[in-house]
Amino acid sequence: MTAIRLLFWLKWKLLLRGNRLSKSQMAGSILLIVVLLPVSIAIALGSAYVFSMPPKSDTVNWLLGALLLIYLFWIFVPILGFSLNDSYDISKLFVYPVTMRQVFAGTIAGTLLDRPTILLLPTFASILWCFRHGAIALLIDIAALALFLLHTLALSQAILMAGAGLFRSRRFRDAAAVLIPLLSIAYYLRYVVARHARLEQLAALSHSPSWTVISSLPHGWAARAIYSAYEGRYSESLADLAVMAGITYLTIVVAGRLLQRIYAGETASAPARIPATPPEAAPARALATATDAAPDRPSLWTILPHWTPPAIRAVAEKEFRYLARDPYYKMVLVNLIWPLVPVIISLRSAAGGDTMGLGVSQTGWLLWMAPPMMTFSQMNLCFNIFGTEGGAIGTFFLFPVDRRQMVIGKNVFHFCVLSFVNMAMIGIVLAISHDLSKSALLFYWMELALLVNLAMGNMFSIYFPARVVLRGWRVQNRSSGEGCLYFVMYLGVWIASLLLFVPVAAAMAIPVFHVFDISEIWLAVTLPFGMAYVAAIYVFSIYLVHQLLPKREEAIIAKVAQEPQ
């Protein structure tokens, strides 16, 4: 028990210190509570309303459904890479004489302090309230919910910890970073295809044999224990409770053993490398082969004009190499497919003659909505240009290169890559709409929007850098609280980008929609105006980079070189 108590203490201290040391994490935590607590209470109230709806015979199904949702959420979220708790690295505990079961139990105890667990309590309270039936029933309900929570946390924690152990292979992680977003996109498409599922079908599901099978999962035993106690069938209720207790115990034991196997040998050090050649050989070889260096293979890179400054070329070339090798880039690029999915689906509907009910065709609507959608999805890349440097950021800033060239090198890379994505989108639009002029306008708009995004991103990157760390299919090196704060900031800057883009939008929209009877011929004037305006914004951002970046380098290094938590 001492080990578990100490681990609980460790979790508590880390939780407190994490908030105390980082103002952004503290602000994010407060924001998270402000946003999520009302949501949690609303879910609890909604659950209470549903539980009290007639007929009463259906109530058990609603309870089963509610617990199933909680169960699935806690099981699948860690698989997708979201950690529901800001857990510590358990491998650091292996030097101590504690068993894996103790480590595991301590970690589960620690999850009771996590916000998602706490936010679950209102829903549990609503269950206790709606299924109240005397003191004995209340005790059984509390025990059932406690066992359900313990089992769910144990399983979720086991998945999280096993994931941390199993996914250590670089190649596995690289592959997973691409495969998981692809799978989620495939799932989304499947969902869209099957979106005609109606509530009646859900009701039918609750009376189907599948539901009986699903209900035999652990949550089902807890739900039945609660419902039986509510109906006064205490013996049945206690039997269900006993099964639930057995399942929970087995989960902890099996998970503990499984983790023991996964982490077996974790503390053993890697064997030292033995050089292939003896030391005496080195002086003799000296520089003899200096000129034998094989010429560089031609790369995509050679598309840049020869007069491009070497530093811009070097930075962009490095980024292109990373594009091919770093799972972060692969994952971000795969995620850029997301905005294309609704575009394809909507355009297919529009091609079939659907309208949005307002007389506006979806193609026309998309023309104006696509750039904001795309810019938002591209922010991950554009708004943290130093984050990908990771620990090498100190090396990066040691180079005696004009900081404008460094940033331009990165921007060149982002522009090339994201233009390619834009082109893919335009290709889809063109293939479905067969409207070349609209597609060309759309491309023009998206490219200019990308430039504005890059300009804003340069500023954001200077002031809010963050090391990128792959966690499952997500990219972050932040606590959940900080992540929430960053999302709000991203949203704010995105809106600012859109406001900056208003003159360009006006330059296009006024002639296209004949506002003030201005004909489309004026596009010949307004389009170059838009281009000049955006170029001025970009040049201004590079000017600011020159002024601000040298002063911020120290802070950027401190933030980006920070080891992943």
Place this chain on the structure above:
Amino acid sequence: MDFDVGDEVQSSDAPAIATAEPVVAPPVYSIVADGLSKRFGNKTAVEDVSLRVGQGEFFGFLGPNGAGKSTTIRMLCGLLRPDSGRISVAGIDLMADPLGVKRSIGVLPEETNLYDRLTGEEFLNFSGQMYGLRREETRVRAASLLELMELTEDRKKLIVDYSMGMRKKVALAAAMIHRPKVLFLDEPFNGIDPISVRAIRNVMRHLIARGATIFITSHVMEVIERLCTRVAIINQGRIVGEGTLAELRAMANADSVTSLEDVFLTLVDARAQPETLNWL
């Protein structure tokens, strides 16, 4: 590179620092630091540090853990802004022309955080171009350095797959590719095998032979004693001793055979094991 890196400059392993006569500092200074101070919150990391390192000197910078060595190096390299004080490296004022200083120096940080997803060869090519070298020139130098560091066979491997010693060597190669006038080495021998230590030591001697200045921190006293012409000792953010080994011995009231390690321990006032540890 136009030197044959295979031969050692000093044929004997006689301690460079052990000369009885004090070495007269050359008139031209490669590193000048005056009154450097740096605080992190309430903690003073470096306080009023002043240093003079002559051109072509092999300068050792010693201190216990947390004494301020890395902070001082980071300030001298322009990676950390001092709260007060003035720095000049290779005759260039760091505050006035930080990029000019960075052009003249090479740095091997304690934590060799490199671009893990580049190969060793690609990283050297990248570094060379970032230092303003032409592409062809960079390739030639990179090949030489890889050969020198015995990394030729592994040049196509990603750095993420390198061992600690290989990472150190490739980082050192990158720090030298532009022929820096001053080389800062922060704990270059940490975590690497004796073979790599020897390779790095040879490289350093060659650099000194062609007039470069080396500023090195290390906990390996034997290496410092053997290589360095002068040493400064920092403790709790302050310089507690500076000079040749003979001068340091004099400061520590030690005799002429006292090792650098003993001198160091005396100057940083390292206490003997307390009696309360008798149970151990």
